[in-house]
Amino acid sequence: MSQWCLSCFLLLLSLCLPVWPYPNGKVTQSCTSLEPYHHSQGQSSPSPYLLQANASSFSPGDHVEVTLSGQVFKGFLLQARDPTQSVPSAVGSFSLTDPRSTQLLTCNKHQGSAVSHTSKSHKSLVRVIWRVPNVAPAQVQFFVTVVSHYDKYWVKVPGPIITLHGVTPRPPVPTPSSAPTPKPTSSVLPGPFSSEGCGLSKSCLLDPPGCDPSHHPDCFYLSATTQGPPEQQVLFELSGPSKGYIAFALSWDTWMGDDDVYLCLNEYGRVSVEAAILRGRTPPKESTQVRRLLRQPQQITDGIIQCRFSRPVKPTNQDSDRFDLEQEYFLFVANGPAYQGSIGKHSQQPLVSEGRVRLTGTPITLRGSRGPTLLKVHGALMLLAWMLTGSIGTFIASFYKNEWASHTLCGQKIWFQVHRGLMMLTVALTAVGFCLPFVYRRGWSTPAGVHPYLGCCVLALSLLQPITACARPPPDSPRLLYLTHPHTYYPQSSAAATVDTLSIFTAVSSHSVHLSNYTICILHYSNLLDFQSAPGQLCKSHPSLVLPVVVLGNLGLLSALLSSVTQL
Template sequence: MPSSSKTLAGTLTVLIGLLSHCGHVAHAYSSGAPSSACVTMLPIHGPIAQQVPSPYVVNVSSVEVLPSGTVTVTISGDDFKGFMVTAYSSDFAVGTMVPLNNQAKVVCNALSITHTGSALKPNVTFQWTAPGDMFEGTLINFKATIVKERVIFWTGILSAEPLVYVETSPDLPQSGGTSNSTTTNDPGSVLLPTATTTIAPGKTNQFPGHLASDTECGKSKACFHDCEAGKCTFIVSWDDDGDVIVMSMTYRVPDSNEHWVAVGFSKDQEMGDDSVTECIMHDGEVKVQQSYNDGMDNKYLDNKKAALSEQSGKLEDGLLHCTFHRKKSYPRDPLIFDLNNDYYLMVAVGEALNGIKIPHTFDVLPPVSDHRIDLQAMENVAGEEPPTNVLVQIHGALMIISWVMLMSIGITTAKYGKAMFPKINPFGVNIWFQIHRACLVTAAVLTVIAVLIMAVQCKGYCQIPLIAGEGKNHWPLHPVLGLLVLVLTVINPIMALFRPAPKAANRYLFTWSHWGVGVLAWILASLAIFIGLDLEKSHAPPEAMHAMVAWGIYHILFLVAMETLPRPLCKLYNTVSEITVQRGKVYNLERVHQDNLGCVSEDGNSVLALESVDLGDMTKQMKEEEERKAKKELTREEVKVQRAMLLFHYAAILIFTFTLLLVVYLYTPPLHSHADHW
């Protein structure tokens, strides 16, 4: 393959672009906290938080807030680069953040606010709007994580004093009337029109939206839930009543927006071909209706109320609750599954707009039961994160072996291996070509197998929804890149079968096209692997992405080293050799001069004749050296250095590959605790 400086520059440019893209995926935190920080509020780009007292203060413009009222929050202290703030009532995130300038933006469904740039800031001011359905006397604390430098940050910084939620206050006028907004005595607080909230009789001051575990689960009714330590995000319960299943769903909504909760009856533990019953908020009411998961798309049935009766629902105390009767058998519509059979249960939640579901994000997969559930039996089942699919694991392993290991070795061997082992010719073909061909053909076969595996898994094209969570817009590119890689992988060996003879006039066309297709496929496959490791289905930890970034950086360093390092390492040796040759020339000239004066050697032969032969050999060697330099060919010493570096490269690639496989496939992902998200 071509080894010109243009080739190196092009390769480096593409690889640098690749790494820049990957850095954006893994460490795009200069533009704000990522979605992974919504639960922990911790940056993952540095060591542990500082243990010394924080130099920052979080101040709130008022000590009280009315339903749907707004207060101003200010962070001040030393200059800082990044921040993330969330309002908490008990362990639940509440309210809505409102940025006041371009220094901040909302994240985590507007439950949190974060920075938009890494410039130093002396202070930041933003607003927070309270929910309209909290209890009188509820305490709200603002919790902040503040980053001074990349590796210097404080977390768990609380507002100077808690904010008290009040329905009426002598210090704050009530909202209402005909005006769109009302200004309080505090110029930093604006009250918005409040929503009417009904408080259940007998309720006392307590934190909103607390869903406690049901002690009757497994005793008087069957349940599927995500409860931990007595605290839950959802509970689905049911009871067998002859021809119908009496079901109930309760979901702790995280904010005052409209939401939905749905239970799916599935033949496996993955979304697709599932019968779904959902409860959805709209205009203060809760509707119960039927839908169906067609692959990754949820579609309503022609008759949304089919097989349903005795429906009721309400939103009370921050809990979305609905009950309904579901006929076990409904033969008129095959998309409504027969509940006399056993199914895996999965529960999904999300926001709604005007009574229409907004698809749930895919950065955290819905919990699913670990076994098929008999709805006629009395069970108490905890939801778990869906297990990693075996076919997905095989697909990922084959692609990593093909492109992280085999293609890395095959491409670099073609570029640097031709002069490395000139005397090793197994089966009459030089070893560099044997290695190159074996790696590329094996990689092509494994790639085809990997793509076919996913075609079987997805029953065709694996479409990833565009709505895939904050910062996940690159996810749908994964199958597209995979297909492009497949096409290029198949084309390249076909091109090789029809390559011209080595000395043919048009050989250069094949050389450049073969190189270009191979390198392009390598880069696209690397991008696909980066995205694949980020997909929730891969269950890959952040360390896997770090390993891939290290792999990319290593390749840049290796290419630079192979182009620049051999000559400097040999320079000292060559310098010493040249000095020795020069001394020999001086000695020979002196002997020639003596011979011209009549000097002879001890055996009586002429010194001039002997030295003339020596000078001729040296002249020939010097001429060969000049020709080699003109052709930019490596010296024998430089070849030895590159050979050692290439062997090191083989070992390094093997280490990278097996490390990545171990990190991805021996790592056991922790179960997401949905009850602890807020």
């Protein structure tokens, strides 16, 4: 048991490990802005790094050595640009002096027009060679972004300006991007969000249903309010308990992939709002809209992340990857860990709205579920099979063979007919329940860990039981002892029941099932009950009393578990 749990834990842990952002220096998405996507502001203090060139002038075809030095740093991005142009564009190309620690990048289809790091190893000195193009501008200035730590970096540090021989230099054109990055301003919400007005002035998705984030700290809350004039913006409010991030997504279906995602990310006690596009089931890719969200105050208090922001109803041409809010979408809400700006796998199954909704339409209070319907039915069938029909059928075969010996049903003893009917129903429920997760996942589910393997074992043992029963000879046969043993002692050895119990607990421990502690206690208690040892003597003296108690007890436990499953 412990080994299976350990295997599941290690598998889930490996899936939750975050990914470091571009430690290999493949940062071509930053070619224009020279800004890293680190979910934090760059430093506004003077840069401790020095960018130098070994020449003050150049001619076409010349080679100029460029040196970056200073304190220890982990990453950088270096370019040569024409400072007289308002639209930044790379000039010339570079060659490397140390290919192990530096690499060339292709920016705007210009091969070798930028240089970056190859790993996050510590560096204090970088030398590269800049090659002057045949057609060169009158002036060239070098710019570099240097990353000391993940949340400490300097953006677009200006270097020396070198000029073309025989040309009078012109003053560079000042650009907002060349100015120091301002320090982030403190933005604190006046208080927690409230569900007041949900369904009247704003659309809301709440988990648990009907909760109020101003009174319930465990409430996951998403609201959308249409603003004018004339209804050009949608104001979003997102709140929920999380140490790393909380996010919501607009999706065409109930599957993750090709979704419009918005994240509220806890970065060292500060909350930033980021927009991204989710491709497949991999971590989301940064989008250019990250900088175009109209931000409002956000905060994190006592482990509760809150953020408020707005975005246009219609996506602009520059943000064509954003979804049009005039359309209907499913809403996802997820939360999980984050490490240095990189998000990990959500810690539980995302909350998904029960249907599509148009956020700019009539306000509505939505209901959501963290458990897909097919998986709920799968769990219900398995619980019904092994907590009711299977256990009662086994109990009757163990203790009631002699109770109705003189009574028959359809030519067979009553206990045998009841036992056979319940066990065949158990096999049927198990077979149907076994197929449903594969239908939902459209194949094998690797993230489910050992649970599918245990399910295969349960189905195999369940199918083996009627096969051995069919091979059982008549009662007067001398082979009865040998051919009865695999069938008769199969339930008493609890082979299938044991594997099924392991399967249930591995399912409960996965992020797809989020049962309450109360429900898990019921599950533990139901598996501790053993009606095949101590009740044996009681069955002999009070058989008519014990069977109803067993049936009603199992029904009570099963009802409590099924109630929790339906509320997922």
